[in-house]
Structures are given as structure tokens and as C-alpha cells.
Amino acid sequence: MSNLTIACRKCNQAKGNQDIKEFLSEKPDVLNKILKQCKQPLKDAAAVNSTRWNLCNKLKEFGLDFETGSGGLTKYNRTQQNLPKTHWLDAACVGKSTPSDLNIEVIKPLIIMAMGRGSRQMVRVDKYGFPRTSPKLRQKQFFGFQTGKAVVTKGKKVGTYVGRVAVRKTGSFNIKTATQTVQGINHKYCKSIHKADGYNYAT
Incomplete structure (x- = not known):
């Protein structure tokens, strides 16, 4: 988890699968700043992950019917139905139980x-x-x-x-x-x- 850095959606899409050194070859100052940031351990991410799993285990103790899923699966479920990326649609696409035809026309968040x-x-x-x-x-x-x-x-x-x-x-x-x-x-x-x-x- 030492190769992550903050990027806006526009820059992230423009970069695509390019190596960061290739993408920022004309901006050496920005490249050096990002490379230094990549080497730093993600303490905040570790804290969020531990909190998330602790919450998950606590919910299981209540015997509630709930489901978890990876971010990759959520994105797959959303893109399969050509849905835009929003928080509420991501929530509807979490997990394997997502229906193959998600009707959102009658839903207004x-x-x-x-x-x-x-x-x-x-x-x-x-x-x-x-x-x-x-x-x-x-x-x-x-x-x-x-x-x-x-x-x-x-x-x-x-x-x-x-x-x-x-x-x-x-x-x-x-x-x-x-x-x-x-x-x-x-x-x-x-x-x-x-x-x-x-x-x-x-x-």
C-alpha cells in the first residue's frame, strides 16, 4: 500500500495505464513530489481499514442480513449496466446480489x-x-x-x-x-x- 497517491478524476483518466514517470515526464517537479509521497506509509488508510472490519464484525454479531463486496466488483456491476458513478448508485451495486437489471428510473435520492x-x-x-x-x-x-x-x-x-x-x-x-x-x-x-x-x- 505504498504506491498510492491522491489524484483528481480528470488526471487519473488521462494517465490511464501509463507509468507515472512517462505521464509526468514534462513536469519533473510534480513527479518528484508524487514519488516522495508514494514512499510514505498510509497510516490513515490502515486506520480506516481496521475500523471498517471492526464495524463489519460488530454487525455480524447482531445477526443482520447484510453483504459486503470489493470495489472492483462494485465497479463491474455498475459498468455492466452503464450507470453513472455516484455514491447512491455505487451503494446499489455492492456485492454479488446486485440484480442484472437495476431499475433506477423510479428512484430519486x-x-x-x-x-x-x-x-x-x-x-x-x-x-x-x-x-x-x-x-x-x-x-x-x-x-x-x-x-x-x-x-x-x-x-x-x-x-x-x-x-x-x-x-x-x-x-x-x-x-x-x-x-x-x-x-x-x-x-x-x-x-x-x-x-x-x-x-x-x-x-
């Missing part, structure tokens, strides 16, 4: 992203580190809304917008949808459809 609950930073700073805004208020909610809530609105900005809201003391909110940010929406036109829980949900 729920994508969850951790967004946090705000920041402890009291003021925004410029590139020199000096404050460029006034200190933010300790109060997080205004007019019953808090930054991060999913809202739907109708008002002077003609249309209906669904997305995360950024609140202000003035009651003039911004709503960030999947495609745009709509500014200056009055709070009285907003309706909460999901409370702020620190996560963003999409399908």
Missing part, C-alpha cells in the same frame, strides 16, 4: 448537505483583516423567520420562489433558490415550509 447554523464571526472583514461591516446582532430570528429556513413567497417580485431565506432586522429578506438569489422580499409575503435544522435538502 434525497441529497442532504450540512449547512451549519450560522457563524460566530461578528463582523465581515476586508482582505487586510479590518472590519468592513457593523457587528451582527445576537438575535437570530426576525418576524418568525431565521436564516436557513425553507420558505415560499409571493409578492411584488412576480413569481413564487422556494428556497433558503436570509433574514434581516428590517424585514427585507433574500431567498436563495436552486437557480438564483432573489433579494428584497418583504417578510409578510414569506411562508415557512421547513424549520432551519442546519441541513439543506434536495432531490
Whole structure:
């Protein structure tokens, strides 16, 4: 396990089966850096592997019906059905029990992203580190809304917008949808459809 290094997908595909010395023959500095990295033992990988097998053995103790498989088998199952490489499709292709015809047309995964609950930073700073805004208020909610809530609105900005809201003391909110940010929406036109829980949900 001393011949691995981090590579982006684009570079990894461009390299293919070429020897690293041949692939980076015109970039000796990068080549030397990678060769030095290859000689280092992968302590983190060893820790992950031991944790993974310990978890596997613990699950077996519960008598649960589960299956494991190699990364190569997962890739084989996925490529046999011409499926794109995504986390959820990889999970569906793990192990020998993967069906020969995997129907994914009726499946829509729920994508969850951790967004946090705000920041402890009291003021925004410029590139020199000096404050460029006034200190933010300790109060997080205004007019019953808090930054991060999913809202739907109708008002002077003609249309209906669904997305995360950024609140202000003035009651003039911004709503960030999947495609745009709509500014200056009055709070009285907003309706909460999901409370702020620190996560963003999409399908």
C-alpha cells in the first residue's frame, strides 16, 4: 500500500495505464513530489481499514442480513449496466446480489448537505483583516423567520420562489433558490415550509 497517491478524476483518466514517470515526464517537479509521497506509509488508510472490519464484525454479531463486496466488483456491476458513478448508485451495486437489471428510473435520492447554523464571526472583514461591516446582532430570528429556513413567497417580485431565506432586522429578506438569489422580499409575503435544522435538502 505504498504506491498510492491522491489524484483528481480528470488526471487519473488521462494517465490511464501509463507509468507515472512517462505521464509526468514534462513536469519533473510534480513527479518528484508524487514519488516522495508514494514512499510514505498510509497510516490513515490502515486506520480506516481496521475500523471498517471492526464495524463489519460488530454487525455480524447482531445477526443482520447484510453483504459486503470489493470495489472492483462494485465497479463491474455498475459498468455492466452503464450507470453513472455516484455514491447512491455505487451503494446499489455492492456485492454479488446486485440484480442484472437495476431499475433506477423510479428512484430519486434525497441529497442532504450540512449547512451549519450560522457563524460566530461578528463582523465581515476586508482582505487586510479590518472590519468592513457593523457587528451582527445576537438575535437570530426576525418576524418568525431565521436564516436557513425553507420558505415560499409571493409578492411584488412576480413569481413564487422556494428556497433558503436570509433574514434581516428590517424585514427585507433574500431567498436563495436552486437557480438564483432573489433579494428584497418583504417578510409578510414569506411562508415557512421547513424549520432551519442546519441541513439543506434536495432531490
